[in-house]
Amino acid sequence: MAAPTAAPPATADPPAGERAATGLLARAHAAGWLLLLPALVALLFLFVLPLLTVVIDSVTDPSLGLGNYASLFTDGYTLRVLGRTLLVGLVVAVVGVALAYPYAYAMTLVGPTMRGVLVTVVLVPFWTSMLARNFAWLVLMQDGGVIQSFLGLFGLGGVTLLGTTLAVGISMTQVLLPFLVLPMYSAMEQIDGRLVAAGQSLGAPRMRAFRRVYLPLSAPGVVAGMSLVFVLALGFYVTPALLGSTRSAMIAQVINVRAKELLDFGGAGAMGIFLLVVTLAVLGLSRRWAGQGGPAVAAGSPPARSRTGGEQASEVRPWLRVHTTIVGIVLVAPTLVVIPMSFSSAETFRFPPDGWSLRWYQELFTSPEWLAAIINSLQAGIYTALFATVLGTTAAFGLARLNRRWRGSMNAFLLSPMIVPHILVALVVFAAFLRLGLNGTLIGIILAHTAMALPFVVIAVTARLQGMDGRLTFVAASLGADPVSAFRRVTLPLVMPGILSGAVLAFVTSLDEVVIALFLQAPGAITLPVQMFNSVTVQIDPTISAASSLMVVLVSVPILLAQVVGGRRQRRSTR
Template structure:
C-alpha cells in the first residue's frame, strides 16, 4: 500500500535538483560509453576510411565518383539497381496493402494466422527463401512447366532481372505488410461509416478518409523496402547473372577480387547518399501526412458491430489467399526437397530419403558451420545485449537535446546498405588482421545487432513508470538495489527480446560473413550459399527446412496463444 500511495501521489513531471540531474546525465554518458566506443571503432572509423579511400585510391580526386556516371557499364548497373528497387517497392505495395487491410477486418484467430504467414518468411533465412525460388525458376522447374499450357513455351527465368525482381518482392513483402498493418490498426473504422452517412459512396469514403490516414504506414514501408533493395546481394547473386548484375555484385567483385577499394567505396557512398535522401524524404512526407489528416487524432478501433469482425469482400479474400500463398509456398518447397533421394535440385523429388539430414549432422563441413554460427550468435547476443541495454539506459538519462542525435548514432548501422557494411568491415578488418577469423565475424555482427537491442530495451523503458525507482529510493533502497529489484525485472522482457533479435540477426547474416569467410571461419549461411554457387549440394535443403521449422512453430504457437488470450479477455 505504501508503494501504491507513493506512486499515485508522486508528480508526473518535475525538476530534479541541479546536482542530482548533473549526476544522472554524467552516469548516462558513462553507460553510453561502451556502445559509443564499440560502434566508433568497428563501424564509424571503418566507414570513414572507405569514404577517404573513395577519393584517394588509386589517386586523389573525384575520379571514382565521376566514373559512376561516365563509365557506361557502371551507369547501367546503377540504373538497373534503382529501377529494380523502385519496381519491387511499387509492386510490393499493390500486393501488401489489401493484405494488411484484410488483417484489420478479420477476427482474432484469423488475424493470428495472417500475421503468422507474414512472420514466418520474415524470420526465415533469406538464403532458404532464395533457394526455394531458385528451385521453382530453374529450367524444367515448376514455374516453367506451369507456363507451358498458356503458350509461353520454355520461359527462362533463372539468371534474369525478372527472376531477381520476383524473389526480392516476396522476400521484402513482410517489410511492407507490417508497417502498413501497424498504421491501419490505429484507424477508427467508424470514420468510414460517418463519411458514408454523409452521402459519400464506399469507394470515395475509402479514398478520402482511410487511404490518407494509412499513408504514413505506406510511406514507411515503401522507403524501407526501397533502401533494402538497393543493397541486396544474395538474391541477385543466386538468381541473377553477371550480364544483369546489380550494384551489390559489382561492389563485391571490385572489393574482394580486384581490391579496388576506391571504386567500390565510391559505389557504396553513392548508395548511402541515396539511402539518406530516401529516408529523409519519406520522413518528411509521413510527417506532412500526419499533420494534414490527423492532427491530435486519438484512434478508437471498431471492427464492426459490437466488436465483431467486419465483412471481407470476395475479391479481398481471393487477393489475401494469393498473397498468403506467395509468402509461404516458396519457403515450404524446401521441406519436401530435404527428403529427396536425388543428388540434384529436382522438384518434386523422384524418391525419398533422409540422406541429406544425415549429412547435415555428420559432415565435418556442415557441423563446423553450424557450430560456428551458434558460437557467433551466442557471443553476438551477449555482447550486443550488454552494449545495447546500457546504451538504452544511458540515452534515457541524457538531456533531451542530446537524445535524438545519440539515438541516431546508435541506430546508424541499420540504415547503411548491407553491402556497404560488408565492404567497410572487409577493408578495415583486412588491415587489422581480423579478416578470416570468427572473432572478426562476432565483432562485426555485434555492431549490426546493437541497434536491435537498443530499440527493444528503449520500447520497454518507454512503457515503464519512471517514478518507480524513485519510490524504491524513498523507501530506503540503494540505487543498485532499486535497479536490481525494480528496474531490471521490468526491463527483462525487453532485454530478452533484444537478445533474441541479436542472436537471429547473427544467425541469418550472410553478406558480412561472406566477406570475412576463411576455411576456419565459415558460418552456416555461408556454407549454404557456397553449396549452391560453388557446388551442387542438396544438404542446403535440409538446413533450410530445419530453420523453417524452428522459426515457424514457435511463431504459430505464440500467435494462437495470444489470439486465445485476447478472445478470452
Template sequence: MAGPAPATTVEPAVPDPSPAALDRAPASGRAVPAWLTRAHAAGWLLLIPALAALVVLFVVPLVTVIVDSVTEPAPGLGNYAALFTDGYTLLVLGRTLLVSAAVAVVGVLFAYPYAYAMTLAGPTMRAVLVTVVLVPFWTSMLARNFAWLVLMQDGGVITSALAWLGFGEVTLLGTTLAVGISMTQVMLPFLVLPLYSAMQQIDGRLVVAGQSLGAPRARAFRRIYLPLSAPGVVAGMSLVFVLALGFYVTPALLGSARTAMIAQVINIRAKELLDFGGAGAMGIFLLVVALVVLGLSRRLAGAGAAAVPVGAAAGGARPTGAQGSRMRPWLRVHTAITAILLVAPTLVVLPMSFSAAQTFRFPPDEWSLRWYAKLFSSPEWVAALINSLQAGIFTALFATVLGTAAAFGLTRLGRRWRGPINGFLLSPMIVPHILVALVVFAAFLRIGLNGTLFGIILAHTALALPFVVIAVSARLQGMDARLPLVAVSLGADPVSAFRRVTLPLVLPGVLSGAVLAFVSSLDEVVIALFLQAPGAITLPVQMFNSVTVQIDPTISAASSLMVVLVSVPILVAQIVGARRGRKGTR
C-alpha cells in the same frame, strides 16, 4: 486548554528522473539539482561503450572507405565521375535503382490490400494473417532464396505451370524478373507491418460517415481512407527501397552476370580486384541515395501524420473491422494469394530436405534422410554449424550488454541529445547492407581480422546492436521510472532496487533483444561472405557456396535447420513474453 498540535508527516519528495525533468530543470535559471546532474552523467557513462563500439567498428571504417573513394587509385573525384560516365557501371546503377523501385511499388500493391484485410478480419483470422506475415521473418533469407531457385529453375513448378498455361518454354533463372520476384516476397513483411500499424490508427467510422453524406463506397475510401493511410505507405515503400539497394544474395543466386546489381559489382571490385576506391564510391552513392529517400519519406510521412484528425487516434484502439465492414470476395482472393506468396518458400524448403534425389527437384520423387546424415557427419558442414552457433551466441552476448546499457543511458539524457544519439545507435540498420560489409572488410583487412571468426563476431555485434536498443528501449518506455526510486525511498539500496524492481520489468525486452541479436547473426550472410576464410565459414556461407560453387543438395537439410534455429528462439520469446504479459495483467 487546547491540546498539542497534531504532528504532521512530510512525505519525502520522489524526484522525477524522466528526460522531461532533465529538460525542464535548467529553464528556471537556478542550479541544476545534484540528482539530475548525476542522472545525466550516468546516462553518458552507460552510452560510452556502445558509442565507442560503433565508432570503432562502423564509423572509422566508413570514414576510411570515404577517404579511399577520393584518393585511390589517384586523388580526386574520378571514382565518382566513373559512376556516371562508365557505360557498364551506369547500366548496373540504373538497374539497381529500377529493381528497388519496382519491388517497392509491386510490393505495396500486394501488401496494402492484405494489411487492409487484417483490419477487417475477426480476432482469429487476424491472428492467422499476422502469423503468415511473420513466417518470412522466421525463415532464413538464404533458405527462401534457395526455395525460389528450386521453384523457378527450368522444369520447376513455376516454369512448368507457365508452359501448361500456354506460355511455352520460359526461362526465369538468371533474369531480372526472377530477382524481382524473390526480392518482393522477402520485402513484403516490411510493407505489411507499417501499413497495418498506420491503418490501426484510422477510425473506420470516418469512411462510414462519408458514405452517409452521399459519397459512393469507392470514393469515400479513396478520399478519406487512402490519405489517412498514406504515412504507412510512404514509410513502408521507402524502407523497402533502401533495403533493396544493398541486396547481394538474391541477385547472386537467382540472377546472372548480365543482370548484375550494384552489390555484386561492389563485391567483385573489393574482394577480387581490391579496388577500394571504386567500390567505396559505389557504396557511398548508395548511402547518399538511401539518406535522401529516408529524409524525403520522413517529411512526407510526417506531413501525412499531421493531417490525421483527432478522431483517428481514438479509433486506433480498435481495428477498422470493428465498424462492421465485410471483406469483399476480391479482397479474400487477393489475401489468399498474398498469403501463399509469403509462406511458399517455407513450404518448399521443408519437404526438399527429405528428398533422396541428387538434384534440386520439387516435389521430391523419393524420400530419405541422407542429407540430414551428411549435414551432421560432414566435417565442413559441422564446422560451419559450430561457427554459426558460436558467432550467434557471442554476438548476442556482446550486443545485449552494450545495447541494454545504451538503452538505459538514453532514458537519462535530455531531449536535445536523446534523438541524435538514438539515431546514431540505429544507423547500421539504415545503411545498405553491402556498404556495411565493404567498410568492415576494408578495415579488417588492414588490421588482420579478416578471415577470423572473431572478426565476424565483432561485425555482427555492430549490426545487431540496434535490435537490442530498440527492444530494451520499448520496454523502458512502458515502465514507470519512479518505481525504483520508491524502492530506494523505502530503504532498498540501489543495487537491490535494480535487481528486485527494474530488472524484472525490463527483462522481457532484454531477452527479446538477445534473441533478435542471435537470429540476426545466425542468418547473416553478406558480411560473413566478405570475411570468410577456411577456418571462419559460417553455415549461411557454406549454404551459399553449396549452390554457387558446387551443387550440393545438403543445402536443403541445412535450410530446414536454419528455419528451426531462427524460428524457435523467436517463437519461444513470443510465448514467454505473452505469458509474462498475462501475469502482469492479473
C-alpha cells in the same frame, strides 16, 4: 556619530530540495554518458572509423580527386548497373504496395482470430532464413520447376526465369513484403472506418469515398513502407547472386567483385557511398512526406481498430478474400518448399520430391565441412548475442538518463548501422579488417555482427524502459532499498523481457547474416549461411536442403520462445 554602513545585499540561495534535485539530475546525466560510452566506442571503431576510411579511399584511390564518382555516371557498364539497381528497387516497392495494401486493409476488416492468422503469415518470412527463402525460389524457378510447369498451362512453359532480373524481382518482392504490410497496417488501424461511411452518406460512391478519404489517411504508412523497401532493395546481394546472372548484375555484385577480386577499394567505395547518399535522401524525403499528414479518428470516439475481444468483423469482399489468400501463399511458399525438400532422396534440386530419405540430414551432421559451419555459426551467434546485449542494454539505460537535447542524436548514432546498405557495411568491414588482419577469423565475424546486432538490442530495451513506470525505483528507495537492490529487485525484472528479446534478435541477426560473413570468410571461418551459399554457387550440393530446414528451426524457435515467454510475463504482470 558615524552613519551605519549598509549591509551587503543578500544572495538568494536556492532551496535545499532544489539543489538536491539538480545534483541528482547532474549525476544521472553523468551516469548516462558512462553507460553509453562502451557502445559508442564499439560503434566508433567497428563502424564509423572504417566508414570514414572507405570515404577517404573513394577520393584518394588510385588518385586524389572525384574520378571514382565521375566514373559512376560516365562508365557505360557501371551506369547501366546503377540504373538497373534503382529500377529494380522502384519496381519492387511499387509491386509490393499493390500486393501489400489490400492485404493490410483486409487485416483491419477481419475479426481478431483471423487477424491473428494474417499477422502470423506476415511474420513467417521473418522467421525463415534469408538463404532458405532464396534457395526455395531457386528450386521453384529452375527449368522444369513448379512455376515453369504452371506457366505451361497457359502456353508459357518455355519462359526461362532463373538467371533473369524478373526472378530477382519476384524473390525480393516476397522477401520485402512484410516491410510493406506492417507499416501500412499500423497506419490503417488508427483510421476510423466510419469516415468512409460518412463520405458515402454525403453522396459519394464507395470507391470515390475510399479514394478521397481512406487513401490519403493511410498514405503515411504507404510512404514509410515504400521508402524502406526501396532502400533495402538497393543493398541486396544474395538474391541477385543466386537467382540472377552476370548479365543482369546489380550494384551489390559489382561492389563485391571490385572489392574482393580487384581490390579496387576506391571504385567500390564510391559505389557504396552513392548508395548511402540515395538511402539518406529517400529516407529524409519519406519522413518529410509522411509527417505532413496522419491517421485520423472520429472526434469523441476511440479508433475503430482498437477493438475488444468481442468485436465483429466487417464485410470482406470476395475479390479481397482471393487477393489475401494469394498473398498469404506467396509469403509462406518458401517455407513450404524448404522442409519437404530436405527429405528428398534425389541428388538434384527437385520439388516436389520423387522419393523420401534422411540422407541429407545424415550428410549434414556427419560432414566435417557442414559440422564446422554449424559450430562456427552457433559460436558467432552466441558471442554476438552476449556482446550486443551487454552493450545495447547499458546504452539503452544510458539513453534514458540523458536530457532530450542529446538523447535524439545519440539514439540516431546507435541505430545508424541499420540504415546503411548492407553491402556497404560488408565493404567497410572488409576494408578495415583487411588492414587489421581480422579477415578470415571468427572473431572478426563476431565483431562485425556485434555492430550490426547492437541497434536491435537498443530498440528492444528502450521500448521496455519507455513503458516502465520510473516512480517504482523511488518507491523502492523510500522503503529502504539501496540503488543496487532497487535495480536488481525492481528495474531488472521489469526490463528483462526487453533484454531477452534483444538477445534473441542479436542471435538471429548473426545466425542468418551472410553478406559480411562472405566477405570475411576463410577456410577456418565459414559460417552455415556461407556454406549454404557456396553449396549452390560453387558446387551443387543437395545438403543445402537439410541445412535450410535447420536454419528455419534455428531462426524461428528462438523467436517463438521469446514471444511465448514474453506473453506469459505480460499475463502475470496484469493479474
